Amino acid sequence: MHDLTDLYQSVILDHNRRPRNRGKLPTANRVAHGDNPTCGDQCSVYLRMDGERVAEVSFDGSGCAISQASASLMTTQIKGKTAAEIEDLYTNFHHIVTTGETPEEINDVAAFAGVHDFPARIKCATLGWHAALNAVKGDPLPATTETHKD
Secondary structure (H helix, E strand, O other): OHHHHHHHHHHHHHHHHOOOOEOOOOOOOEEEEEEEOOOOEEEEEEEEEEOOEEEEEEEEEEOOHHHHHHHHHHHHHHOOOEHHHHHHHHHHHHHHHHHOOOOOOOOHHHHHHHHHHOHHHHHHHHHHHHHHHHHHHOOOOOEEHHHOOO
16 A cells, blocks of 8 residues: 555656646636635636537646646546536546545546545645636636535
């Protein structure tokens, strides 16, 4: 189990140090912002939708390593997906961070299972996901962790 914990920590550190899809997407046709007032995390998600699918995605923001790594990983997961598929991905991610249970098939998302040991950090981990859900739905209101039961 120690090797698995080390692997998970390395995934989170890698996404924090070398975030994927970071920066404002100039071709975005949907944008949503998220705020975690408890921790000070902020995240903006930029999507270019092609019909019902996310053709391109990026994020920008500031905050703790968990929030930034999670947003980075989220961008790699939702590209090419529909709103319904993104909802399913979020549901699975939320289950992982709130229960610590990992999927049978080990993947990078499972790296966030340890977050459940730190309940205050669940909001950090889910912030980018909430912003992405708002963006894909075209919801103009900022996502805030204070309105979600994480």
